[in-house]
Amino acid sequence: MTATIPESLGAxxxxxxxxxxxxxxxxDSHCRLVSGYHLGYWQVDGTPTDGGGKGMRAAFTLLGARAAGARPDRAVPAAAAVELVHNYSLLHDDVMDRDAERRHRPSAWAAYGEADAILAGDALLGLAFELLAEAAEPTATWALRTLSVTVRRLVAGQTADLRFERRDDVTLDECLEMVRGKTAALFACSCSIGAMLCDAPAETTLRLARYGEHLGVAFQLVDDLLGIWGTPEVTGKPVLHDLQSRKKSIPVVYALGAGVAAADRLRELYLAPGELTGEQLAEAAALVEAAGGRSWTEHEAGRQLDLALAQLDEIDELAGGDDAAPAPLPADVRAELIDLAHFVTGRDR
Known part of the structure; x- marks a missing residue:
């Protein structure tokens, strides 16, 4: 990961x-207040702040436009749309998961109430489609359909994640399929919709989508690792938060299915009523590691990252030939896509 990545994201x-x-x-004024607070634009009372998210998904969308040989500003409607969809999902997720903190301050539902947070999320989703529909590009209809399908996949993934909480027989394959919907679908959309809006060759758009999908899986795997072994300074959540909430994260599901003694004890802790003590949480984390959950997840995150980067090589390998063939990636775009991929899957997010 290069030291210039945060600066690149900011630009x-x-x-x-x-x-x-x-x-x-x-x-409307109140929905604007709640939405802007969630986005980091101001405090609960509307006092402006210097906050705001990294805008990773928007950055990938703009790079997708550049990969197609277009000016990045042509993809701004799509970039804004994917950021709004992402934040719609966060507003709703925080309510469903009862997460009272986001980005080291009260989440929107904790600050304003559940109903206001849900409505703010609905508003952001509507704005996403509104902005994309206003794009002055002949391919806007295809981009709108792609975003709509992405939201459908995202909702299906979140539905599966919630249903997993009520089951003790979740398989690793089910978890990975859930991740492909809940997280990777929006990454795939973010990485390809800018190119699509700028009328890139289908092969370029397809491989950028695959790059995003693999990267999204890697991102979620790293996020699951941070949910157990990350620090509050990085995650913005209490230590061992995912274990306390009995989340069926990838490391946990792998460990539960490992067929070893550590898996049996971990299952006992996950089925225990009430909150786990600090000692029990530490034991659960050690059991996940002993059963191989941590090492498998780390290895799979690296494998998915490699698969993502291989898609960039495929674009270059397909370059030339007939008019429908993609052009090779500009060297600076390739470098930024590689660096951003390493950044978003890093342990310091």
């Missing part, structure tokens, strides 16, 4: 920020 987000802020200004 790309600066292209999208005015569009997102302008969209938020279309909302």
């Amino acid at each position: 790309l987000r600066a292209l999208v920020e005015p569009s997102i802020r302008g969209a938020i200004d279309r909302l």
Whole structure:
């Protein structure tokens, strides 16, 4: 990971920020207040702040446009749309997961109430489609359909994740399929929709989508590792948060299915009523590691990252030939896609 990545993210987000802020200004005053608070634009009472997310998904969308040989500003409507969809999902997820903190401060539902947070999420979703529909590109209809399918996949993934909480027989394959919907689908969309909006060759768009899907899986695997072994300074959540909430994360599900003594004891702890003590949480983390959950997840995250980067090689290998063949990736775009991939799967997010 290069040291310039945060600066690169900031520069790309600066292209999208005015569009997102302008969209938020279309909302009624209270929904605007809740949405802007969630996005980090101001405090609970509306006092402006210097906050805001990294804008990773928007950055990938703009890079997708550049991969197609287009100016990044042509993809701003799509970049803003994927950021709004992402934040719609976060607003709703925090309510469903009862997460009272996000980005080291009270989540929107904790600050304003569940109903206001849900409605703010609904508003952001509507704004996403509104912005993309306004794009002055002949391919906007295809981009809209892609975003719609992505939201459907995202909802299916979140539904599966919630249902897993009520089951003790979740398989690793089921978990990975859930991740492909809940997390990887939006990554795939983010990485390809900018190229699509700019009328890139189908082979370029397809491989950027595959790059995003593999990267999204790797991202979630790392996130699951951080949910057990990360620090509050990095995750913004209490230590061992995912274990306390009995989350069926990838390391846990792998460990539960390992068929070893550590798996049996871990299952006992996961089925125990009430909150686990600090000692029990530490034991659970050690059991996940002893059963191989940590090492398998780390290895699979690395494998998915390699698969993502291989898609960039395929674009270059297909370059040339007939008019429908993709052009090779510009060297600077390839470098940024590689560096961003390493950044978003790093342990310091």
